[in-house]
Amino acid sequence: MKEINPPPAELCVDVEIDYMELDKIIEEEFANDKENLIMILQAIQKRYNYLPQPTLSYLAEKIGVPYSQIYGVGTFYSTFSLEPKGRNIIAICLGTACHVRGGERVRERIVDTLNLNGKHTTEDMRFTLEGVRCIGCCSLGPVIRVNEDIHGRIGADEVAKTLDNYE
């Protein structure tokens, strides 16, 4: 089960929501269909980098699904985030092949290098570290993905240098 923590106060920044654009996503791309809820949430997250609370309540009205249910979906699935994420998303593969090839040591190096201490996002919002369950590049393990770039066969000693490339 995913642990749910309320977002810390400093992260509850106001975002400008473009409701016209939101309408376009909900109506045109996904036909106002509640069966498309997961994909609508994905589209919103893609746009805002997380799921801003106002978009969820708007969506609830729009497609006729109770807010509680949307909140449930938003917290059940691991790709969704209710709090803003950093500019660069590091996804560390936690698949078995990466695990036996030292993925955990790579994760520890990242946590150390970025001083995460139990948090997921760095204070300067530069990085967010997420675990992902196998991205299917097992032959390249251990693997991390930064935004869209996959870095395969990464050694714990190469972490700092790789992350330097992302601002």
Add this chain to the structure above:
Amino acid sequence: MKIQSTADLEKIGQEYSSRLYYPDTTKVLIGMASCGIAAGGKAAFETAIQAFPEGNGIKIAQTGCIGFCEVEPLVEIAATGRPRVIYKNITEDKIADVIHSYLGDDFKKTKRILGQVRDPRSLMEDHLENPLSKVEPIEKIPFLEDTPFYKNQVKIALRNCGYIDPDCIEEYIARGGYFAFFRALFYHKPEEIIRIITDSGLRGRGGGGFSAGKKWATCARHHGERYIICNADEGDPGAYMDRSILEGDPHSVLEGMLIAAKAIGSSQGFMYVRNEYPLAVKRLVTAIKQAENLGLLGENIAGTDFSFNIKISTGAGAFVCGESTALMASLEGKVGRPRAKYVHTVEKGFRNNPSNLNNVETYANVPAIISKGAQWYAGMGTEGSKGTKVFSLVGKIKNTGLVEVSMGTSLRSIIYDIGGGILKKKEFKAVQTGGPSGGCIPEQYLDLGVDFDELTKVGSMMGSGGMIVMDQDTCMVDLARYFLDFLEEESCGQCNPCREGVKQMLEILTDICAGHGKEGDIELLEELGDVVAKASLCGLGTSAPNPVLTTINYFRDEYQAHITDKKCPAGVCKELFYYEIDVEACTGCTLCALKCPEQIISGEKKEPHLLDRDKCIKCGICYDVCKFDAVVVK
């Protein structure tokens, strides 16, 4: 153009078959599945396009994965009347070089050559002559089909991966694609199709291993709007055959679904794809559009009263959504929690209607079975498991990759003959099959012929075909903890035995790994595991204790070492070991001292080094980089 008949298909097939096998230019095919791209395939592709712009007698094209992931990016070069050569590890800096050497007939740099192809035809192209039969092979270069990695493989589900451009439906048709669907559409009654699939012995490749034909027959018996669903939520970590098929040959899956739809009587299909596979989704979208344009999907296909459409839905990162009822809830836009299956999904599934769910690999097998017949398929494999199975061979193994072998092939043959044995000459310890629901199989069972039933007998399972090989550096207690950590996080939380049981087991294992294990812990784990297995609601819960129970069963002494001696023999559990530099073996190369992030290794050049044990954070970098095995686990 809309395809109306088999003759239309043949026309396209012939045209593109000659383009495939007798191209008017030199063709450079670059492996561009996710893993190929990650290894540098895309950069190589872009460099090649720049260096050889179109119109110069060279065509650069993309293809899927031919399976040998270890030596990606793979590049194949072919020209009419000339051998087809496959080059390995071709990154952007090497691509121009190998194209020039192929053009100049220079095959001396054999280090970069994986092999030459003897026969590029797929099993659906028996009627064709081998296009390479009159081509003089290159001397001293092995045939791909004779190399250890490919020698024992039989490609059915992977028949087109690495041979065609996945974004080109015509190339799929050229290799015999959609002919099986037309045969099913025009010449077979639905019950005949179901009988062929039943007689072939095809069992679901997603993990359960239920007879596909029986499932289809039951679904067809129930009334209501029926749905055909493809499970592409490949969640088992370490298994990626479905991704590879979707990225390399998406039409084979669409064709399988079309045949199922015709057999079951359905007009709407759904494809539930993992969110982590963006490229697979992209290729599927293209494939569906192309099939629609040719009239292979849509209303009144080929002028008949059969209509079929496919919608793609993406998951959002929940392992439990691979379970049928959870998947269908997720398709409906809800939280993916499984329900009890007193009523099966073939009767009441998606939208409470009869729904047939098979996974990617299962559907990919269907066209081949319809084309070649049930007897042909049933002639391969073992008594209870027919045909072939794709395994992803990963972990501490030399030749990582996707391999498709006949059911019944021994683990030893897969790991040592095809896989080339263990990395860095270390010792084999166990192979993990079946993902988080499976188990670890020790050396004593290596001669086991792999099929659904044999794997279950030793406490593991087939799952979706992940095979993670582990060596002496893998701690089995830590591995069990790893899987439970995975399952604890992925448990949907609705039933007690799974939610609480797995959590408690994880806590015990975490304690053992941290050096706080107590006598009696092993027995407690066994007892808890038994309850979780018996009392959980869905497949995820009932199989959750498997990784723990099999490792206790086969590696009890390792658990005992953690609990009694407070030692982790494999050097993984940080509290239970330390690193030391063996002064006899150390050559004083200084590499470990340079790499140590804490700078606690000291020593003069060419003198044995010293590691300050008190300050060591056990990051393992020195252990990994040492070329002389001088850093040892104590």
